[in-house]
Amino acid sequence: MHWPFRRNPAEGSGPRREFTQAAEPQPPLYRSPALKALVARLPDEAACSILDLGAASGANIEFFSRFRCRIQIADLPDALAGEEVRSLLRTDAEAAFRRILPVDREPFDVVLAWDIFNYLDRDQIRRLATELARLCRPSGLMLAFISTAKEIPEAPGDFQIADEQTVLWRPRTTAQRPSPRLAPAEVERLVAGFGVVHSVLMRHGVREYLFERRHDPGPVRR
Amino acid sequence: MASDRPGDRAIIGPSITIKGDVTGEEDLVIQGRVEGKVDLAQHNVTVGANGRIKANIIGRSVIVEGEVEGDLLAEEQISVRKSGKVRGNVTAPRVTIEDGAMFKGSIDMERKAPARPPAGPAAHAAAPTPSAPVTPGAPLGQRPGEVKQGGRTP
Numbered sequence: 001m002h003w004p005f006r007r008n009p010a011e012g013s014g015p016r017r018e019f020t021q022a023a024e025p026q027p028p029l030y031r032s033p034a035l036k037a038l039v040a041r042l043p044d045e046a047a048c049s050i051l052d053l054g055a056a057s058g059a060n061i062e063f064f065s066r067f068r069c070r071i072q073i074a075d076l077p078d079a080l081a082g083e084e085v086r087s088l089l090r091t092d093a094e095a096a097f098r099r100i101l102p103v104d105r106e107p108f109d110v111v112l113a114w115d116i117f118n119y120l121d122r123d124q125i126r127r128l129a130t131e132l133a134r135l136c137r138p139s140g141l142m143l144a145f146i147s148t149a150k151e152i153p154e155a156p157g158d159f160q161i162a163d164e165q166t167v168l169w170r171p172r173t174t175a176q177r178p179s180p181r182l183a184p185a186e187v188e189r190l191v192a193g194f195g196v197v198h199s200v201l202m203r204h205g206v207r208e209y210l211f212e213r214r215h216d217p218g219p220v221r222r
Numbered sequence: 223m224a225s226d227r228p229g230d231r232a233i234i235g236p237s238i239t240i241k242g243d244v245t246g247e248e249d250l251v252i253q254g255r256v257e258g259k260v261d262l263a264q265h266n267v268t269v270g271a272n273g274r275i276k277a278n279i280i281g282r283s284v285i286v287e288g289e290v291e292g293d294l295l296a297e298e299q300i301s302v303r304k305s306g307k308v309r310g311n312v313t314a315p316r317v318t319i320e321d322g323a324m325f326k327g328s329i330d331m332e333r334k335a336p337a338r339p340p341a342g343p344a345a346h347a348a349a350p351t352p353s354a355p356v357t358p359g360a361p362l363g364q365r366p367g368e369v370k371q372g373g374r375t376p
Contacts, residue, residue, distance in 0.1 A: 056302075056325035058318055065317075071329040078324070102328070 029168050034208035036165035037198040038110065038143050042067050048109035051102070051135065053116050059160040059168070060112075069110075072102050076116050077156040077172075093127040107137035113144040114159045115206075117187075118152050118180060125182075125190045133193025133213055140213040142194055146187060149205035151176040236272045244277075252288075263297070271305050284314070286323075293327075 042048060047068040052060065053076045064071055079085050079100040088096040111132050117125050132142065145159075154175035160168040184207065188196055194211035201207045231249035234240065238254035245261045252260070253270040260267060260279040267281035273288030283299045286306035294300050296314035304322035311328040319325050 056319050056323060058320055058323075061317060061319055061329055061331075065331045068331075070331075073325050073327060073329065075324075075326050078326070 029162055029166050030202070030204060031165055032167045032208060033165070033200050034143055034145075034198050034210045035161065035167060037210045038141055039164040041141060042069075042110070049106060050110045050112065051108040051132075052112045054112060054114045054156070055158055057158065057160045059162070063161040063164075072108070074100065074102055076100060077119075080119065081155070089124060093124045094131070097128050097131045101131055101135065103135070107140065108135055109137060109140050111136060111140065111142040112159075113142055115145045115147070115152070115156050117144055117182070117191075118147050119156055122180075122182075122186075122190060126192070129191040129193055136193075136213040138213055138215040141197075142191075142209075142211040142213070144191075144209045144211065145206045146182055146209060147179040147205060148181055148201065148207055149179050150181070152179040153177075231266075234273075250281075269306070278310075 047070065050064055050069050050071045051074060052071055053074050054060075055075050055077055056073045061071055080089070085096055085100060088099070113132075117128075120128060136142070153171040153173055154177050155172045157172060158170040160170070162168050182190070184196075184199060187207075187209065191211060194213050196209060197212045198210035199207060231251055232246060234244075234250070234252045234254045234256065236253040240254070240256045240258065242258045243261065244250070244256060244258065246265065248262075249266040249268075250260070250262055251268045251270055252273040252275060254272070255274045255276075257276045259277050260275070260281070262281050264282055266283045266285070267279055268285045269275055269279070269288045269290055271287045273290075275288070275290040276292060277290075278292045278295070279290065280295045282297050283301070284294050284296045285301045285303065286294070286308055287303045288305070289307040291309045293310045294308065294312040294314070296312075298314065299316040299318070300312050300314040301317075302308050302312075302319045302323040302325055304320040306320075307324040309326045311330070313330040315331060317329050317331055
C-alpha cells in the first residue's frame with residue numbers, strides 16, 4: 001500500500017536539493033482536515049481533557065499543552081499487543097476495554113482514536129465506541145482515521161501532530177494485513193454514541209472522521 | 223535550593239534496594255530499586271537507566287531513563303527519555319516525552335501544582351490526581367529530610 005503523503009517542502013527545487021535527497025528518509029507527513037476541524041473546536045480559554053488512545057508522543061503533548069489540556073495516554077496499541085488482553089477481547093470485549101481504558105476525574109472533551117478502529121472487529125468497534133461514549137462529555141469530540149484501502153500495516157501506527165493540520169504517520173511494521181474497509185454508513189452505525197460532524201476521504205485511502213458525542217447516546221446495545 | 227556544587231548529588235547504586243521513603247537535601251540519581259516514596263521537592267531526581275522505581279516521586283525536576291510505576295510531581299519539569307518507561311500520572315509545568323519512551327497515564331501541565339500524591343505507588347495508572355493551586359515559585363514541599371534507608375554510593 002502506498003501512502004502518497006504530502007511532499008516535504010524541502011524536497012522542492014533549489015540549490016540544496018541534492019543534499020536534501022541524500023538525507024535520511026523522513027516519516028511521511030500528511031494533511032489532516034479532521035485534525036484541523038478538531039483544533040478549530042478546541043476552547044481557547046477553558047482547559048480541556050484529552051484521551052489519547054495511541055502511544056505517548058512528545059510532539060502531541062507539546063501541541064496540546066498550548067490549549068492547557070490534560071492528556072490521558074491509554075496506549076491501546078501496546079495494550080492490545082498483550083496476549084492477556086487479546087484473549088479477554090475475544091471472550092468479553094466490554095471487560096477488556098473497561099480494563100484498558102482509563103477513568104479520569106471528569107469526562108473527556110476529546111478522544112484521539114487515530115487508526116485503532118482498523119484493528120478491531122465490528123463487535124469490538126461497537127463496544128469500544130460505547131465505552132468511549134460513556135467516558136466522554138456530551139459534545140465531546142473524537143478523531144479517527146479509518147482505512148478504505150485493501151491493506152493496512154499489521155499493527156497500529158504512531159501519529160505525531162506536526163501542526164494544526166498536519167500529521168506525521170510512522171508505521172511500526174512493514175508487514176501488511178487486510179483492511180476491514182468499513183463503509184461510512186457502517187462506521188456511523190458502529191459508533192452509535194457519536195455523530196459524524198466531519199468526514200473526508202483522503203487520496204491515500206484513509207477516511208478521516210471527526211465525531212461528536214451525542215447528548216443522548218441512546219440505548220446501549222450489548 | 224538545589225545543590226550549589228557540580229556533582230553534589232547522591233547516587234543509589236544499581237545493587238541497592240530501598241523499601242521505604244527517601245527524602246533529602248541534594249540531587250539524587252537512582253540506579254537501584256526503590257519501593258515507597260521519593261520526596262526531594264527542592265532537588266532534581268534522575269531515575270537512571272538501571273533504576274526500577276515503584277513509588278511516587280516528588281522533585282524540582284524529574285528525569286526518567288529507567289522504569290517508574292507511580293506518580294511523578296515536579297515543580298519545574300518532568301522528562302521521560304527514550305529508554306524510560308512510566309506507568310503513572312505526571313504533573314509539572316513542562317513535560318517532555320522522547321520518542322521511543324513508554325508512557326501510560328495522565329499528563330497535567332496546568333500551571334499550578336497539585337496536592338502531593340498519596341504515599342503509596344500508583345495503584346492504577348489512570349487514578350485521578352487531585353489538584354490544588356500554589357503560589358507560583360513556591361516549593362512543592364518544605365519538609366527537610368535525608369536518605370532514611372538504603373545505601374548511598376558516592
